[in-house]
Amino acid sequence: MKKSTRKFLFQRFFKLITLLIALCVVTFILMELSPIDPVTAYVGASTKVGAEQRALIAEHWGLNRPPVERFMAWFTSILQGDWGTSMIYRRPVLEVIGQKFLSSLALMGIAWILSGIIGFILGIVAGIKEGKLADKLISAYCHILISTPTFWLGILFIMVFAVQLGWFPVAMSTPIGVLAEDVSLLDRLSHLVLPALTLSVLGIANICLHTREKTADVMRTDYVLFAKARGESSRSIVFNHVIKNVSLPAVTLQFLSFSELFGGAIFVEQVFSYPGLGHAVVQSGLRGDLPLLMGIAIISLIFVYTGNLTADILYRVIDPRIREEVKA
Amino acid sequence: MIGIREKTILSISVFSFFFAAILIAGSLIKEDSLYVELSNIFAPPGGGHIFGTDWVGRDMLVRTVKGLSLSMKIGLLCSVASSLIAMVLGVAAPLLGGKVDIFISWLIDFVLSIPHTLAIILISIACGGGLQGIVIGVTATHWTSLTRVIRAEVMQIREAEYTKLSRRFGKGNLFIAKEHVLPHIIPQLVIGTVLIFPHAILHEASVTFLGFGLPAHEPAIGVILSESMKYLTSGKWWLAFFPGISLIAVSMMVNSIGKNIERLIDPKTAYR
Numbered sequence: 257m258k259k260s261t262r263k264f265l266f267q268r269f270f271k272l273i274t275l276l277i278a279l280c281v282v283t284f285i286l287m288e289l290s291p292i293d294p295v296t297a298y299v300g301a302s303t304k305v306g307a308e309q310r311a312l313i314a315e316h317w318g319l320n321r322p323p324v325e326r327f328m329a330w331f332t333s334i335l336q337g338d339w340g341t342s343m344i345y346r347r348p349v350l351e352v353i354g355q356k357f358l359s360s361l362a363l364m365g366i367a368w369i370l371s372g373i374i375g376f377i378l379g380i381v382a383g384i385k386e387g388k389l390a391d392k393l394i395s396a397y398c399h400i401l402i403s404t405p406t407f408w409l410g411i412l413f414i415m416v417f418a419v420q421l422g423w424f425p426v427a428m429s430t431p432i433g434v435l436a437e438d439v440s441l442l443d444r445l446s447h448l449v450l451p452a453l454t455l456s457v458l459g460i461a462n463i464c465l466h467t468r469e470k471t472a473d474v475m476r477t478d479y480v481l482f483a484k485a486r487g488e489s490s491r492s493i494v495f496n497h498v499i500k501n502v503s504l505p506a507v508t509l510q511f512l513s514f515s516e517l518f519g520g521a522i523f524v525e526q527v528f529s530y531p532g533l534g535h536a537v538v539q540s541g542l543r544g545d546l547p548l549l550m551g552i553a554i555i556s557l558i559f560v561y562t563g564n565l566t567a568d569i570l571y572r573v574i575d576p577r578i579r580e581e582v583k584a
Numbered sequence: 585m586i587g588i589r590e591k592t593i594l595s596i597s598v599f600s601f602f603f604a605a606i607l608i609a610g611s612l613i614k615e616d617s618l619y620v621e622l623s624n625i626f627a628p629p630g631g632g633h634i635f636g637t638d639w640v641g642r643d644m645l646v647r648t649v650k651g652l653s654l655s656m657k658i659g660l661l662c663s664v665a666s667s668l669i670a671m672v673l674g675v676a677a678p679l680l681g682g683k684v685d686i687f688i689s690w691l692i693d694f695v696l697s698i699p700h701t702l703a704i705i706l707i708s709i710a711c712g713g714g715l716q717g718i719v720i721g722v723t724a725t726h727w728t729s730l731t732r733v734i735r736a737e738v739m740q741i742r743e744a745e746y747t748k749l750s751r752r753f754g755k756g757n758l759f760i761a762k763e764h765v766l767p768h769i770i771p772q773l774v775i776g777t778v779l780i781f782p783h784a785i786l787h788e789a790s791v792t793f794l795g796f797g798l799p800a801h802e803p804a805i806g807v808i809l810s811e812s813m814k815y816l817t818s819g820k821w822w823l824a825f826f827p828g829i830s831l832i833a834v835s836m837m838v839n840s841i842g843k844n845i846e847r848l849i850d851p852k853t854a855y856r
Contacts, residue, residue: 275697290709403786403839
């Protein structure tokens with residue numbers, strides 16, 4: 257058991273390394289193909305910098321060396337922890353990412369937990385009442401949500417809750433014109449509610465439909481039939497049979513959704529002007545800040561991979577069937 | 585009375601008709617029917633303009649249909665291209681086996697481990713934005729799930745008696761792929777292509793909304809929606825509401841077509 261776990265973890269770690277190297281190569285090639293000129297992106301639209309100085313900057317950065325040599329230089333400095341300087345924030349990339357990631361994490365974390373809990377409960381309700389009105393309503397709701405673009409839902413929420421009703425602020429993570437140290441927790445929270453809600457509403461559909469299927473499957477099994485025959489109430493059937501069987505797949509699925517969560521965060525942060533990692537992606541993409549963009553790509557891969565790995569480990573640790581299989 | 589199966593067929597044909605109607609209507613709309621009418625800007629929905637008018641008095645219904653048809657064409661192109669990739673890789677992986685299979689599985693994991701939106705943005709930047717970037721970006725990220733489905737299917741066919749027999753007779757991989765494998769996976773391919781479409785069209789609109797896809801002068805649905813962001817706080821709700829609802833309607837319609845075809849093809853579910 258111990259040995260197989262170690263082997264499993266080692267394999268996963270090795271795979272992560274191959275994926276990261278591939279990602280570095282692919283993003284480097286993509287950025288190489290892009291028509292963005294790093295020197296222009298760096299100096300901006302300023303005309304004060306002449307062609308000669310531009311050539312000097314290019315020379316200093318080694319832009320006229322062959323691509324393979326440049327890739328190796330970039331790659332070794334990434335390995336050494338020097339991810340370059342962000343051109344739009346004028347600070348080291350790692351520092352920018354660290355700061356932005358923290359505020360994104362608050363947003364994504366809340367949305368992730370909310371969508372998991374609500375989706376799970378709705379899914380169980382729909383699965384038990386399969387074919388009844390409650391099931392049809394919940395399923396219809398989920399099918400609509402699956403086809404809804406995140407950003408549009410954000411726009412809708414702004415229109416209804418921020419503009420018409422005026423319950424929440426329209427954008428940003430803090431009130432405008434207030435110093436960072438004066439921002440109260442309540443302010444921060446009220447700015448977080450709408451984006452987190454938007455992000456969680458979309459996650460609900462996935463987990464809910466999945467849980468519904470699983471619950472309906474469990475309800476059709478012989479042991480539930482026997483439990484009913486024994487006279488167990490629906491309540492005790494749910495707590496004794498359904499939740500035990502359904503929760504593990506649901507939790508794993510929730511960990512596998514890190515990729516969609518990150519993608520959704522890009523749109524939500526853009527719509528609400530929330531200063532997180534997703535907002536930084538769009539800004540760096542639009543303004544040609546290649547070091548930051550490549551840095552975020554690497555971080556996002558690690559983020560998604562952590563989610564997938566957690567799901568795998570959960571399965572192996574919790575599910576006795578898979579655990580026994582590994583042993584044998 | 586019509587039977588369950590006929591109902592499914594009817595629903596498929598009605599939705600397909602709507603789909604074709606939007607596609608054709610949108611393509612027939614010329615630039616001059618989107619005339620600027622400055623005396624009638626920001627007209628709320630109702631009267632002559634069901635969807636209202638925008639900041640230069642253009643009819644939002646006409647703009648929405650035109651935008652939808654453009655997005656749908658891109659979506660069609662992307663879903664067909666991704667399912668072609670899925671077909672080739674999904675058939676090749678199990679038949680060639682060994683290292684090729686491992687590599688293709690790794691490739692799927694690689695594409696899945698980068699958030700789709702981020703990948704599309706990166707590819708779109710590499711292509712310098714525009715139509716080309718978005719088509720390549722969406723195609724490159726949407727083939728994975730169908731490839732997994734087809735790969736699993738082909739693995740079973742590979743173990744079937746007739747395939748093994750064929751191999752003993754000295755038939756090559758190409759023959760087996762063409763004669764034994766392809767006929768079996770055509771239903772999966774058709775359903776897969778239809779079901780990729782909603783994702784493709786949503787991703788296209790989303791990335792265009794962010795400003796990485798089609799340029800701002802194209803009549804795309806993402807452009808219309810990102811334009812509407814400017815008038816959000818002044819209460820011009822119809823600018824964002826109707827185009828968004830139409831986009832959702834189209835993607836749900838296609839999703840339903842795909843699900844219904846799936847039900848029809850499988851005899852276990854066709855009469856349920």
